[in-house]
Amino acid sequence: MSSLLTIESLTRQDIEEMIGLAGGFREVLDRDVPKVPTLVGKTVSLLFYEVSTRTRLSFERAAKALSADTLTFAPGGSSVAKGESLKDTALTLQAMGPDLMVVRHKATGAPWRVAEWTGLPVVNAGDGAHQHPTQALLDVFTLHRRLGALDGLRAAIVGDIRHSRVARSTSQALVTLGAEVTLVAPRTLLPVDLTEWDVATADGIDEVLGEVDVIYLLRIQQERGGGDVFPSIAEYVGRFGLTRDRAEQLSADALVMHPGPMNRGVEIDPAVADGPRSLVTDQVTNGIALRMAVLYSLLSGEGAA
Amino acid sequence: MSGLIISGGLVVSGGDATAADVIVDEGIVTAVGPGLEIDDREVIDATDCWVGAGFVDLHTHLREPGQEWKENIESGRDAAAAGGYTAVLAMPNTDPVIDSGYVARQVKRGDGVRVIPSGAITMGRLGERLAHLDELWEAGVKVFTDDGDTVADGGVLRRAMEYIGQLGGLVAQHAEDPGLCAGGHMHEGSVSSRLGMMGLPSVGEEVIVARDLKLVELTGCRYHVQHVSTAGTVELIEAAKRSGLPVTAEVAPHHLALDHGEVSSMDPVFKMYPPLRTPDDVAAVREGLANGVIDCVATDHAPHAAFEKDVPFEEAPRGIIGLETAASIVHMSVGMDPTQFFDRMSHAPRRILGEDGAGVAVGATADLVVFRPEGTWTVENLRSRSNNTPWLDAKLEGVVGATIVGSDTMWRRSG
Structure with missing residues (x-):
């Protein structure tokens, strides 16, 4: 190399x-x-x-x-x-x-x-x-330290996938290591063509809560919330935000990751970001x-x- | 006397191709037929060659006035001759824009390779107010386009079609919906989704063509689709022609040869608008050219200096040069017979311009190209001022052996 x-x-x-x-x-x-x-x-x-x-x-x-x-x-x-x-x-x-x-x-x-x-x-x-390959490697390294081998791990990546180099790199690294990846985003923030991606998709965060071992949140750029790609930040949080209520529906061992910088109260609730599931500072x-x-x-x- | 004989070739004229020699004396074709006397004439050996009317390019960016470091009229004409072209339609996106009769007259040059100015549809190509259409028409402009940009406002285009249609001119459109294509750098699809680049979707071209065709129906103005790149556009044109609308279309050589997979290299030499599309689109435009739904080839010759392209893909200017490689690329990509080939390269563009010259006629001023379909050559030492072509250093099949205008042999290449 x-x-x-x-x-x-x-x-x-x-x-x-x-x-x-x-x-x-x-x-x-x-x-x-x-x-x-x-x-x-x-x-x-x-x-x-x-x-x-x-x-x-x-x-x-x-x-x-x-x-x-x-x-x-x-x-x-x-x-x-x-x-x-x-x-x-x-x-x-x-x-x-x-x-x-x-x-x-x-x-x-x-x-x-x-x-x-x-x-x-x-x-x-x-x-x-x-x-952003070093981000992807540090993400799988962090998961590997906590969980060992990642074969069969169920991971969801939530947020602005379309404009995210983190989503591209980290999903590839997870898939290469045998994990199952689901992308969760409004259609306007999903890549147009996923034929090369080897991933599933979901239309809202509620669809995946009970079924994932790790949920990876991406930063939502606040300036996109003015009706550009979704109607408002409140509506984004309503369908895609990891609120405290939603975090309680995660399985007991499920982990939460975020590449930073975070928008507390948008894609992630502050209590979840600082809670026991969070790997953010480990990352x-x-x-x-x-x-x-x-x-x-x-x-x-x-x-x- | 010091005439010229092109001997032993296959002469393509109108819809026919026959083995014949061609004699040019004092710039005029004086005889066409088998076994003509050489006398003391210079001989161009055209064995295994096709001989026909010089190619005509309906889409050339000569960059003069305003961007002469990329190309100028002289270097562009030299490049055209090397590609077998004897006339080029100069696009109006110069600085200043060809939106007045004065600028059009500066660009128009008569000797050798003809430079025919096109005129902008709107002042400054800004898509708002009509350009000096009467002045342009009087200066010899037949084709009006805001090429490089789209006339996006339907009301403006309707009025342009009404006005230009009355003059007898042709409206040509660079079809790219500004909203759908905003921020795009390449075809929107699997490759752009992998690379994380914003795309220009196929529908960005198709919605403009579809709308424009309704305006053609309304106004009756003659309409030409520039650089068709998608299968959907080919379908729209086919349907419009079937219903009798006065519509023509062109395709660029690179859209016949390359697809968006090339952009995986992120090399700016593959950046152009419209972008390289999918393999299915490539197949559709090849078929459209072969069956005549697409009338002709046009190069979209777009020179850029090396330093301008030596940047990341998204920051690079769009376009590649095409005049010197077009005939080879078309021949290699589509493989048409000699009469089809000359129709798409020479006769159809002349018809679209309203000109005669669909062949080799006794009594006419010589305007000829000799093309050796099975010859090969290497793309190097180009006459254009710029080198931005993905075929640089490539070995291509199909050699422009000679380009002749009047008594001037403007280009010779063996091989």
Whole structure:
């Protein structure tokens, strides 16, 4: 593996190896000194064209826990404001000598282009509504730590699937590991054509409550609630929100996940987000370990294929 | 005298194809027939070639005035000659827009490959007020289009059809419903759903064509569907023709050859509007061209500089070049016989423009192309200023051996 751009390119064995590797790094994070010298002298460049808090911080934390240096680029107040192209920015950063680039961009395929232009290993940290592979891997890693093998796991993903790179990546990772995935969304927020997806769909969250082992909620962008793709936020919550009442209808062991940032009171009730079923903070901590595993794999020449 | 003899080819004229030589003296076709005397004429060996009237492209973006770094009129004409074209219809989405007689006259060039200006339907192609339609008509414009954008307002299009119909002109539509296609970058379907890109649905084209056909019924104006890309549009045109409406249509070579699976590479060279559709749509437009529901091929030659395409797919400008590869791609994709091939590439576009020249006639100014169907060539050293074609460096079948206008041989290629 020279770059991590998409979940589609990974086999079940690739994903399982990455989960195994992340498990080792997760233990490092629990030590008194949560740092190893594995990548001393390596530099990880973070090229983030979209606003990001947790993903960028998580990659930074992961790189530093491996003793790598980081070189962070954010477009606000930079040469991008002066009209520099993505290619020139990528080549400029490359000239500063990083060993790997982490790229987030609003356009589908941008990380592929950066990989072509620079010849460096690239980790896709989110391209448009296309892929977010480290999110998907940290999600299945988090579930795997809690539950073991995911074969036969019943998962529902609820929310704006159409515009979500998380939904695309995480559903693929779950399906690859043998889980059964149901997408729950208004028709206006489902992808138009699901023939390639190997998933089921449901028309409201009530249809799946009693029948899932994990319910994965996606952020609803508030600006979409003005009659653009659904009539109002209240009507969305009425059919798709995980309210406290609905959470009580979940089976006793069912888990709740969310990639963040959350809209409390919209897709998820605050009490559910903070309750015992919630894996939300586990996802954040596990994300660091998983990203350590990815950086290690790409920069040490070992690990997943 | 220094004439020319095209010897040993299959001469395609009207609906016939016969083995014959063609003599051109002082720019005029003086003889067509078997076993003609060479005398001291220059010989173009047309063995295994089809010889007929030069191709005519109803859809060329020459980029002049305003975007000469992509193409200009001279480079566009050179590219046309290399593709076997002897006339091109220049699209009006220049800067300034061809919406007045003055701009149309600047674009019109007479020698060699003819540049025929089309005119905008609305001022600035903004879809609101009628362009200077009388001025454009007087400047020689026959085809009116807001190409690149759709005349979306039914009231505006109705009045344009009434006015242009009275002049005797043709309304051509780039059919893309702005609401249905908003934010789209590629065909809406399984591939766009996987890639997470917003799509242009097939119905975005079809609802515009369906509405326009009702306006044709109302106004009687001649109407031409540009770059047909969906099976549904082919069905609409077929039904309209069956009911006798004055409707014609074109298809671009790339829609005959490629489908939306190509976009999986996320390479901006596959970005164009209308977008590459499904394999079923490709089959439908091939069949439509072969059986004549779609009248002709038109390239939608859309040059863009390399740096403009060297960006992520969604940020790239739309369009690919087509003049130099069209004949090969059409030949390889649809495999028509010589009379069909010349009808779709040369005769039908001339009919749509209201011109003669559906063949090789003694006494006429030479306007000829020699096409070797079984020859091969490699797409390189293009004459266009831009290289944005998915066939760059590809080996194609079907060679434009010579392009002749008057006493000028504007292009020769062996192979």
